[in-house]
Amino acid sequence: MKRKIIAFDLDGTLAESKSALTDEMAEILNELLVHFQVCVISGGKFEQFEKQLLSNLKADPIKLEALHLMPTCGTRYYRYEVLDSKWNKVYSEDFSEEDKKEIIEALNDGLDELDMREAKPWGELIEDRGSQVTLSTLGQEAPVAEKEAWDPDNEKKKKLRDYISEKIPKFEVRTGGTTSIDVTKLGIDKAYGMEKLMEILKVTKEEILFFGDRLQEGGNDYPVKAMGIDALEVSEWQHTAIALRAILATISN
Numbered sequence: 001m002k003r004k005i006i007a008f009d010l011d012g013t014l015a016e017s018k019s020a021l022t023d024e025m026a027e028i029l030n031e032l033l034v035h036f037q038v039c040v041i042s043g044g045k046f047e048q049f050e051k052q053l054l055s056n057l058k059a060d061p062i063k064l065e066a067l068h069l070m071p072t073c074g075t076r077y078y079r080y081e082v083l084d085s086k087w088n089k090v091y092s093e094d095f096s097e098e099d100k101k102e103i104i105e106a107l108n109d110g111l112d113e114l115d116m117r118e119a120k121p122w123g124e125l126i127e128d129r130g131s132q133v134t135l136s137t138l139g140q141e142a143p144v145a146e147k148e149a150w151d152p153d154n155e156k157k158k159k160l161r162d163y164i165s166e167k168i169p170k171f172e173v174r175t176g177g178t179t180s181i182d183v184t185k186l187g188i189d190k191a192y193g194m195e196k197l198m199e200i201l202k203v204t205k206e207e208i209l210f211f212g213d214r215l216q217e218g219g220n221d222y223p224v225k226a227m228g229i230d231a232l233e234v235s236e237w238q239h240t241a242i243a244l245r246a247i248l249a250t251i252s253n
């Protein structure tokens with residue numbers, strides 16, 4: 001079976017967590033883009049892709065046409081437009097105004113009913129990220145020390161999450177960072193993104209090869225493996241580099 005797409009998780013697979021791509025990986029991806037369509041999928045936002053992937057990816061603009069970016073698990077999709085020399089958002093599946101209203105109401109209710117509303121928060125409590133609404137209980141600009149002291153055993157967050165989840169069962173409510181609760185649509189994971197990619201590029205599961213660092217059950221890459229796509233687990237980007245060099249070597253010989 002000829003592989004058409006090589007797909008990657010970002011953090012821990014192509015780059016170290018929260019860090020930019022190394023020159024070595026940038027060079028390998030540059031070469032890979034000549035032979036394959038390449039997809040990068042992550043739970044993070046597009047800004048995360050810019051920081052970790054695009055800032056150090058020195059590929060020729062024409063090669064970038066083979067690169068498919070799927071932030072927030074494929075609820076957003078970006079392609080490079082050579083004529084405009086920029087990344088274009090092909091689609092984003094944002095909440096409707098109605099959905100947002102319902103979610104924001106539930107988040108506010110949670111704070112009030114559970115008596116967790118901060119009298120003097122640091123900045124806005126609720127952030128609308130389009131396809132995700134995030135509640136930061138102390139405000140978005142709260143100092144790290146304050147955040148860490150707020151709920152060291154995760155009990156408050158859990159209580160808040162359970163309360164909100166019960167109010168809006170048609171959405172996914174998850175605890176996020178130290179003081180945050182994230183609300184997304186139900187059933188959004190990397191398998192969702194892969195389904196979208198297969199639909200867009202008209203390819204089958206067998207034509208995709210996926211690399212991720214969290215492929216064990218419960219990991220955020222696991223849904224891709226579970227849907228039947230061949231998936232290779234790496235524990236650091238260097239492993240990905242070794243495998244990709246091997247793939248590229250068989251092509252050029």
Ligand SMILES: [Mg+2]
Pocket residue numbers: 009010011012013212213214
């Ligand atoms: Mg990862």
